[in-house]
Amino acid sequence: MIRVLLVHDSCLMRSALAERLARETDLEVFHVPWRSAGVRARSLRPNVCVADLHCAEPYGLAPLGELTGRTAGAGACPLLVLSTADRPGLLRRAAEAGALGYVDEASPPEQLLTAIRQVAAGRRFVDDSLGFGFLRASQMPLTQRELSVLSLAAGGASIAEIARSLHLSNGTVRNYMAAITRKTGARNRVDAIRISRGEGWV
Amino acid sequence: MIRVLLVHDSCLMRSALAERLARETDLEVFHVPWRSAGVRARSLRPNVCVADLHCAEPYGLAPLGELTGRTAGAGACPLLVLSTADRPGLLRRAAEAGALGYVDEASPPEQLLTAIRQVAAGRRFVDDSLGFGFLRASQMPLTQRELSVLSLAAGGASIAEIARSLHLSNGTVRNYMAAITRKTGARNRVDAIRISRGEGWV
Incomplete structure (x- = not known):
């Protein structure tokens, strides 16, 4: 059985x-x-x-x-x-x-x-x-660090909150968000979250 | 039958x-x-x-x-x-x-x-x-107009794009987004979208 x-x-x-x-x-x-x-x-x-x-x-x-x-x-x-x-x-x-x-x-x-x-x-x-x-x-475009930033952002955290929780500067988080937006082919940050959630990345 | x-x-x-x-x-x-x-x-x-x-x-x-x-x-x-x-x-x-x-x-x-x-x-x-x-x-906090703004925002549209498609000024769209964020008890715009999607409003 x-x-x-x-x-x-x-x-x-x-x-x-x-x-x-x-x-x-x-x-x-x-x-x-x-x-x-x-x-x-x-x-x-x-x-x-x-x-x-x-x-x-x-x-x-x-x-x-x-x-x-x-x-x-x-x-x-x-x-x-x-x-x-x-x-x-x-x-x-x-x-x-x-x-x-x-x-x-x-x-x-x-x-x-x-x-x-x-x-x-x-x-x-x-x-x-x-x-x-x-x-x-297998072609997932984001790095592990970008995924961490993105999943905090998708959870509603602000740039400053993401920076604090990952021990990064605000500028670095903004750079990550810009890279994520570009790599996912999104129009802006909200769009990047929408696309990534749709594909199940975060 | x-x-x-x-x-x-x-x-x-x-x-x-x-x-x-x-x-x-x-x-x-x-x-x-x-x-x-x-x-x-x-x-x-x-x-x-x-x-x-x-x-x-x-x-x-x-x-x-x-x-x-x-x-x-x-x-x-x-x-x-x-x-x-x-x-x-x-x-x-x-x-x-x-x-x-x-x-x-x-x-x-x-x-x-x-x-x-x-x-x-x-x-x-x-x-x-x-x-x-x-x-x-029955206690849904958002007006019909706020729902329209929110569902465009959730689809990844920018403030300017939302304004154009609803024939509003950028400032008015910002005011709607601020009201939506307040009414849903969210921390910011991304958080408002997350909460509203979770409840099925948009």
């Missing part, structure tokens, strides 16, 4: 998908919202954890590392993520957290079943249609 | 939920992504259209009016929306478009079945747990 933990914030959606998966005789399916995913994964020790990336975004995707065991003190669990090709930043962060499977939300449930069995056997699975998303993920 | 059209952008999720609904003997279920919802609703003429509000957001929720028939030339269809209490702006826009049913994404599928049958019979259905969301929706 393959023990599957399904993580999604909509109870309506995850219970319907869990029911569909549980009709397969080799799967035993449990489901939770993101906020209890880490705790449940540690107690249940599933063979595969299937997690929706879009729902995880408000939490900053930190829980991903908790599931795969990259975060200290967390139990390792083979992770399969559900995402779309138009959010390369989410794919990138899942890859950094060590996810083994990547299924396109646009795929039919049968594709997810194939992926679950493959990941449970310890093998990587990547949906063909996510290829372009991974290509764009 | 109740003909149901299920609208959601994730094929994985909507086909699982459609399968669950189709197990009921009085329901006939079809499913589509948002981009084809209007066309499909006109040809299918469903008794109830069940639509996920969160997925509709990138399209500006314009398709909602197309489904309910508030938009000229569109076929009317009783609309039931899936949403959450923490996005009052989305609930408000669904109410403005004339949606008849409101189900919390956190509810179990049985609740959705009750709602579908009620809306198909022409009766309103509102999930208890969405009450607080509706309360906050």
Whole structure:
């Protein structure tokens, strides 16, 4: 039996998908919202954890590392993520957290079943249609420092607040913001935040 | 028989939920992504259209009016929306478009079945747990003009661009942005956009 933990914030959606998966005789399916995913994964020790990336975004995707065991003190669990090709930043962060499977939300449930069995056997699975998303993920134009500046700005911090929290001068933060605006092809700072959030970079 | 059209952008999720609904003997279920919802609703003429509000957001929720028939030339269809209490702006826009049913994404599928049958019979259905969301929706602090300014700003337009497109002076747009920042309790313009998007106002 393959023990599957399904993580999604909509109870309506995850219970319907869990029911569909549980009709397969080799799967035993449990489901939770993101906020209890880490705790449940540690107690249940599933063979595969299937997690929706879009729902995880408000939490900053930190829980991903908790599931795969990259975060200290967390139990390792083979992770399969559900995402779309138009959010390369989410794919990138899942890859950094060590996810083994990547299924396109646009795929039919049968594709997810194939992926679950493959990941449970310890093998990587990547949906063909996510290829372009991974290509764009590899071309992410911003440096780690620019990402830090951008995510503080996206959270509503002023130039002075960003400068203080990263121990930089106001002028340096302004230079970073100008570089970010140029590299993302944005018209201004607000536009740079909009574009970067849309792609899932921050 | 109740003909149901299920609208959601994730094929994985909507086909699982459609399968669950189709197990009921009085329901006939079809499913589509948002981009084809209007066309499909006109040809299918469903008794109830069940639509996920969160997925509709990138399209500006314009398709909602197309489904309910508030938009000229569109076929009317009783609309039931899936949403959450923490996005009052989305609930408000669904109410403005004339949606008849409101189900919390956190509810179990049985609740959705009750709602579908009620809306198909022409009766309103509102999930208890969405009450607080509706309360906050009724307390939306921004005027229509402020919302127009804010949604252009959120799209990345500069003060000068907003002024040009709304036939206002730069100073007036700055005054609107200051009022928006104050009313949303934000620290600055970027923060005001972040807060308003989070609540679903723009």
